[in-house]
Amino acid sequence: MSKDLEKIYVIKIGGNVINDPEKLAAFLAKVASTKGRKIVVHGGGKLVNQLADKLGIVQQMVNGRRITDTETLELTAMIYAGLINKKIVATLQANGCNAIGLSGADGNSILAQKRPVGEIDFGWVGDVKEINTLLINQLLSAGITPVFCSITHNAQGQLLNTNADTIASTVATALAATQPVRLVYCFEKKGVLADINDDNSLITSINPEKYTQLLADGIVADGMIPKLENAFAAIAKGVQAVTICNDNDIVEILENAPDYGTTLTK
């Protein structure tokens, strides 16, 4: 891999920030101002929870992943691939960043397969099989920022719901085979915290051994579990750097300012 290649940033934004219009607008303005090749990834699980509640569709999460029945799949596709994706793209456009919104079906960008039924039947949840790096690289070369939502497809007409942290990790990993990639998970907290209620308890660095301990001690839970699993998978498969940080700090993180966020190490 040539060291001269310009780094690609894969930036994932979390559901709580998406649900706060002011925070989301401020974050996207910062992303738009970032020079170089970048990819945005989003889910929007919090908004789906709120709407499902209003519609009386009971939701169930297991290890941070949504059990996706047919009604839930339709709701998630409408919200992730529709409203949220288009709002993010429109806001990037308003900030002078030419972006294009994609589900995994668009341009066959992310091919997935339905998760096999094991101990738990996750329903229409997709595990990623293949990333169309050719298409992504063509878009990046044309100066366009791809914006991926967390809906994928199986190439047989079936949409699937895939965790957005997994999309970010697998896109970053696929691109890292040929060029340097930096993966940044942005959410509403300062990073991984030793005490979830204390923003001053930032854990600055985590390796797999420390993760095992944090998990056993119940310090990381819920949506932080798939985030960390995906972060470590990316590091193990060649992504240069992975950080979990606050949405407010994205510029500082991309400029490598010290003391921001949690850095993952091998």
Ligand SMILES: Nc1ncnc2c1ncn2[C@@H]1O[C@H](COP(=O)(O)OP(=O)(O)O)[C@@H](O)[C@H]1O
């Ligand atoms: N140790 C921890 N530090 C920070 N957040 C944690 C921790 N353990 C669990 N969490 C939870 O993980 C959530 C992030 O995962 P998730 O709900 O999937 O959000 P996102 O949409 O940002 O991916 C945080 O909002 C927080 O409630």
Ligand SMILES: CC(=O)N[C@@H](CCC(=O)OP(=O)(O)O)C(=O)O
């Ligand atoms: C299978 C699965 O769990 N899919 C996720 C996709 C959205 C997501 O990951 O959204 P956040 O990034 O906001 O958490 C879900 O429906 O919640």
